[in-house]
Amino acid sequence: MSTAEHEQGAVRETPDRYGAFPRLTPEQLETLGAHGERRRTAEGEALYREGRPMREFLAILSGTVEIIHDQGGPDERTVAVHGPGRFLGELGLLEGQAAFDTAVMRQAGEILAVPVEWQRTLVGRDPVLGDLILRAYLGRRYLLIGLGAGFRILGSCYSPDTLRLREFAARNRLPHRWVDLEKDKEAEALLRRFAIRPEETPVVLWKGDRVLRNPSNAELARLIGLPAPAPALSSDSGRCDVLVVGAGPAGLAASVYGASDGLTTVTVDAVATGGQAATSSRIENYLGFPSGISGGELVERAVLQAHKFGARLMVPAQVSGLTPQDDEYAVTFTDGSRARAGAVVLASGVRYRRLEVPGIDRLEGVSVYYAATVHEAGLCRADPVAVVGGGNSAGQAALFLAHHASRVHLLVRGGDLNADMSRYLVDQVEQHPRIEVLLHTEVREVGGQEKLESLTVQDNASGERRELRATALFVFIGARPHTEWLSGVLALDEKGFVLTGADARAVADAHRWASPGRDPLLLETTLPGVFAAGDVRSGSVKRVASATGEGAMAIRLVHEHRERRGHQVATGSEGHQPVAGGSVSSR
Template sequence: MTAAGPGGVPTETPDQHGAYPRLTPEQLDALAQYGEYRPTRRGEVLFREGEPCEEFLAIVSGMVEVIHDYGGPDQRTVAVHGPGRFLGELGLLEGQTAFDTAVVREPGQVLAVPVERQRALVARDPALGDLVLRAYLGRRSLLIGLGAGFRILGSCYSPNTLRLREFAARNRLPHRWIDLEKDKEAEALLRRFGIRPDETPVVMWKGEQILRNPSIADLARLIGLPTSAHGDGEYDLVVIGAGPAGLAAAVYGSSDGLVTVAVDAMATGGQAATSSRIENYLGFPSGISGGELMERSVLQARKFGAQLTVPAEVTSLEPRDGRYALTFADGSEIRAATIVLASGVRYRRLDVPGIDRLEGSSVYYAATLHEANLCRMDPVAVVGGGNSAGQAVLFLAGYAPKVYLLVRSGDLGKDMSRYLVDQVTRHPKVEVLTHTEVRQVNGEGTLQSLTVEDNASGDRRELPARALFVFIGARPYTEWLKDVVALDRRGFVLTGADARAAADENIWESLGRGPLMLETTMPGVFAAGDVRSGSVKRVASAAGEGAIAVRLVHEHRAQEGNLVRGSSVSEPRSVPGRSVS
């Protein structure tokens, strides 16, 4: 809790994390042109946890307290803001419901700006935009660390619990997991709300809203995430996948004036969002977390008017009436003139005895802030020899007392960038074990140790570890595409010259050309990023391919005799006030 000042009024929270900056008088004046001043009264609730918040609120005078679980048994102060500070966090910009409640503690005045107008101003004012975005990103991280937001009540052995936890973590949604197997609070909550064991997992929010064994879409709707593409169902461009390649395609497509929607079955950001630190991305000399980079990309795409829909799993793609029809798992359908496949890859599971029962409770395939906070007291192990493993090791070493890196080969530099190799091998908390493979995981409710084997000598030993992080490569998410476009033997999408060799030449006769550089065996369907055969598995190259794919979309649309023609097909149109290099 924040310390109380005279009269019991909490004192203003210091800006120790860069999450609580002040607006300058000039910035307040600029905002005032788009909003209105309002008086506030003591005890007034400006916005409430679990409800939509549609205004950007800057404090002109008075004091506002931000509270989690307002009026509930776990009520606590998150922050106290005075004049010059502004309210809200990342969910405000992304259309989510509020994760906390703002209550006036000292009456005064606020400047209220509708979110859409505030977004437009931020887009035109880079200094203001960066100030707000950094603060909101910092506040979201603080909320996640506090365990704010909704609660997931479920067993660590339940696949449905794991599914909900993964969705929440991948979308950086503030939440707390209550393990039915270990948490003393769990049984009391089940009795209090009359929840039967077969109705778990349960999502609870504000002590009022209860979702029994919800789907991912149910949880998304509770938070305010769009779960289906909307409008008239007709798009110039549909991007399947919202990782670096997909988000880049959404940014460039929408900024070029194409009616664009990007959909993803799990989360915006893709695998890149799970990277704890990316240090070799151009323009960020001190590095940037994958989550922050992808959050910035999401906001940039929305700024240009792209729709982003999560979760939305595409199950089929087929030509129909001169366009492409896409069907989703929920039965809905949209149509598009062109498609960019950017569905990326999924992490490979480690196949060793005993691992299934521990996945989600102490075996993980991503190293985010949520998992790191569970590893402060015990040693952990990371399996893998690539950059994802190296980044995870360095991130976890900031929390756990000891991190073992288990590498199957004898050369750490074989698949890992040299800068990461140097940092990993020099870190005092990290021990690198080469020629080492996991043969068994040991523990019932949680991981206790690993049985590892030296694959050069055959010697086995037991390694103490309370969590295991696995980064052993990935497979493309293309099962649904195997009868749609040509794939290579590993399931990656063929494009360009490779696609031409596998394509039916009759399909291309009326165009008088073969597939363009990133085009698949279907005209107007392009592939970008990790899902593409022969791609460079790097965030920068994926983003570059997403941008290139949009350029090729324009080339395809300009072709006479376009095989996928619709009323919306036209030359690229400019949008006033927007420019993209």
């Protein structure tokens, strides 16, 4: 996007250099017009404002519209001007979030207003028009992120709460800008302007007048309009057919297939939709996308698809307990709320392992990262960086960062890049002029006080040490599952992954399974009606495609569980609690 230009009293329209501002054809406007209304607009009229929910899809029939960030604030700027045929809004419109900019009529004209509920339906039903709108909205969201639009996080780079808020915003792909209390010149002025004491930071600032002092992730989510737990599912009376824990590829697939099959489906995630896949800059071996697709775009499409079929997605909502209740399962959350579900799909994924190097703690979130998204890449500023890891995540990160950094050192502990990385990635990594692959290499020390300046690495074959200049370190060294809350509830393997199918049958309590009269199904755990899919499952293939397939398969198995005999509760033995069995379904 470029700054709007005003020449001789006329407003010049922003060119569509990025594909984010397509023009609708007369036929497409006619299709939209059948479900909307035409309105005359006056010069200076605000069509929507930053920080407020957008309720309508707006297409320009005549006149011009100026898009403004931080209207009325110290950083006010015009970022785009649109004319007839263009349409307004961005991804937040489809997902129920607040607007991240303000739209003002600069030349009076006429607009077409379509209720957003119908627009969501259109995106799913009309493949041509729907894809045009969705691609534009995805492009605009990433442009907003690159511009640093949206809210500001004011906090110290040494503050764990600052890191928490930045991670939450980045993982949810929310436009924002971080103002470092330690280094940014504007920080002191903002503290004085809003009468904020340093000990009250971090704070979130939005629209020039809204201040949240060290908010929780849930409070920030409410500010933006992310879907929070509804009253119906925040009490003992709340019930759903399927509750999906985790909103990565497996969880989103379960959401789509569960809702499309007519099951009341609720999906919850403690941090963000997308899981680790959302942090991938490019997925090139996912079926149906020959030119590749970013993890963020894949996730956003899946989220919209889940909404299309009526699935409920709630973020942040962290599950803390799973217990039988009558003939169903009671699920408790860390905020004290509860929900009941006839079946549960565990798709909580994994979190990356931390690199254990002395002194690295102080640099995490400042110049040591466990994801490589647009947000982290924007901090590289053409400096050399290092990536630790030898799998696909490390390879994808190295290729992505090579577009931003002057040099990427890929540090691999093993002696063969082909051991854990797909061949297509190995070829690209080895051929890229900005990527240096260092095999048999491990990080021993980090240099720098306030931010990373250098790394001391060691060749684990020869023992030789050397120093590398690097201003950022990206770590991809494996993962551990999100299953701490399941310990003692169902069977896990020695690494904490959930046992399913034959593995679950080998350790299952025979008395517990006497009531359903069967063994655990393929993705079923040692609890009847509780399934696991994706990376959290023991023995799973750590690929986006396999996680998606398992999420879909889990719903098929939920139906099979429901189609068995009526609910019966078996009394567990040896300290086990009663567990619900299957139920009759008319499906």
